[in-house]
Amino acid sequence: MSARTLDRGTDLARLRPSHAGYARKGRIIRSVTSARGAPVGLAAPGLKVTRLELFYDLVFVFAAIHINAVAAKNLHFVSLVATFLLMAALWLVWSRFALLGNNLRADQGIMPIIGFMIMALVFVSVATLPNFGHQPPRPRPGVPQVIPGEFVFPTCYLLIWILEAVALRGGARLHPDLGRSWWKATPLLAASTVLLFLAAIVPRAVGRDAAAATIIAFWIGAVGIGYLTLLRTEPLTVVSAGHWAERYGQIILIALGESIISLGLGANLSTVTPLTVPVIGGALLGIALICALWWTYFDIRAYAAEQVMHRTHGADRSRLARDAYTLLHLPMVFGIILLSVGLKQTMAHLIVQTSEQGQTMLEPARLPVLYGGVLIYLLALLGFHLRTIGSVALGCALPIPLIGALLPFAHRLPAFAGLALLTTITILGIAVDAVRARGWRRGMRRRRLAEQRALEAEESRWRREHR
Known part of the structure; x- marks a missing residue:
């Protein structure tokens, strides 16, 4: 496997001398206890999670x-x-x-x-x-x-x-x-x-x-x-740009997975009787909203940003990694956490409302938290797209002013209607973005598929040679 294949385009000469030297000599960098007694192994371009x-x-x-x-x-x-x-x-x-x-x-x-x-x-x-x-x-007396x-x-x-x-x-x-x-x-x-x-x-x-x-x-x-x-x-x-991008993608997945757990805990579908239309509909809307947020990041944007990381080297790569990933992914994750809190509270309210004669409005700070979480996530994702790809993402930019305008009035909305409105706005933004950028997306998808096939073929060849 060539050094260029290892990092999908990384110029090893621009990396640290020791890392580039190991790769140029064709050595596989393992635990380097045998090399000068170091108890760790240095990473190399092409490193995977x-x-x-x-x-x-x-x-x-x-x-x-x-x-x-x-x-x-x-x-x-x-x-x-x-x-x-x-x-x-x-x-x-x-x-x-x-x-x-x-x-x-x-x-x-x-x-x-x-x-x-x-x-x-x-x-x-x-x-x-x-x-x-x-x-x-405090512990009980006598308990250490x-x-x-x-x-x-x-x-x-x-x-x-x-x-x-x-x-x-x-x-x-x-x-x-x-x-x-x-x-x-x-x-x-x-x-x-x-x-x-x-x-x-x-x-x-x-x-x-x-x-x-x-x-x-x-x-x-x-x-x-x-x-x-x-x-x-x-x-x-x-x-390794690939390792870096994959690690941060995984933490976004973890946050989205936690939001699904919160939605399920809030809906508590196994014990709700009867399973009313608002409860089932709210659960489906929650899943649709979470899937929409997944799409905004993982459909093609995460891959395109990773390619920019591969093309960037030295101090510029370090700064890009810091700005786009370490700094901008924090508000993304925080926004998803707020989303999960809002979904849990919204579903819990729908259950009470449909099983008893409850209020038709959510208590203050329930829907606003839900709207605020999505807004923070989209703002951070917009910054991520701008810092890596260098353009404005319509899928993020279009819903932001609408959600921001609705945020001060979100607490007045009925729970189901508020969730449906937020989900609709988010999905419409994605749809407009998909139509406007279909040529770019199609090209990136072809490139990603070609890369996957090349890496799979190279891995298969290596395994055949080392049986």
Whole structure:
């Protein structure tokens, strides 16, 4: 398999010297314990997402479900801000881990062990997500407690950072840039971690009334510094554009899958009696809306953006990966989380309304959350399309002003009508985009199919030669 085939068009000479050197010599870069004693394996162009990385992402399925449950308890503005801060902090952890897996092979050397440990820490931190303004529950007398509940999240955050440093330190034996990039980011990451610990300490001294505002202020500072690290420090090189795009596509799939789970939990179709037309119709509309959002990303846009990544190299690729994927995919995922909260609440209301003599309107902040989630997702997707492909996506641009205009009045709409209207607007935008850009879409589809066939043929040839 040629080096060009490995990365679907990547010029290896523009990558790091060590990575290009390994590929030019035709070596398969495995666990490099035998090469200068490094306990990790360097990634190479053409790297694919491993099953181990898919397994790691299962903990983020739990995270999405848990954040959804936390957000659904209180849908006021302050609660939504707190939810976004929690989401943004977890996103920093996931995106750094995705970048780590793009530079070091996730299934080689010590990386599986580090991945399992990070997975466990993420699970614990999510299971004990801070409840802003409220003291966490205390154990019964005589029951040992490892650390106070409010310190669990910052402690896990710190330990994850240390584990990433251990992995990069191992990779630095083969490529010094891996170690240097971590040290450059250390001061800002340390400051971010300190603020998370202060968010756990200071509220005890300010009283209960000011605790929530104090915690949120510290979290804004911590998360802000974390993202400042992305903007002010030189990121690691994105070695495999295909791996990078696939990882972020998978996290969008996870978020969409969580929204289907929320829709099912809200509808509770197995126990609703009778299965009324509004309930079944609402469930079908919810599925149609989720499928429409899937189409806006995965139909051809994700592939076209990946091709731009393949054609971009060096520092320009790193900046493109940061802007289009790390930064713009966060509001996409957050928008889908809000969508799932809104769908769950909407379906629950339809059930009550059709089984009892309930109100004909949703309570405030139910449909607005649903509309706001779709609006945020489409705005971020519009930015993603503009940053990668360099044009305005009509499928995103057309529904945005309509949804934005309806948002202030969404709470006045009946539940079923509001959901039907939102779904119709979204699908109409996709239909117009499909007609206007049919030539471009047809060309990209042919290219994608030709690439798939070429890669399948190359893989079959390799397997025949190595039976």
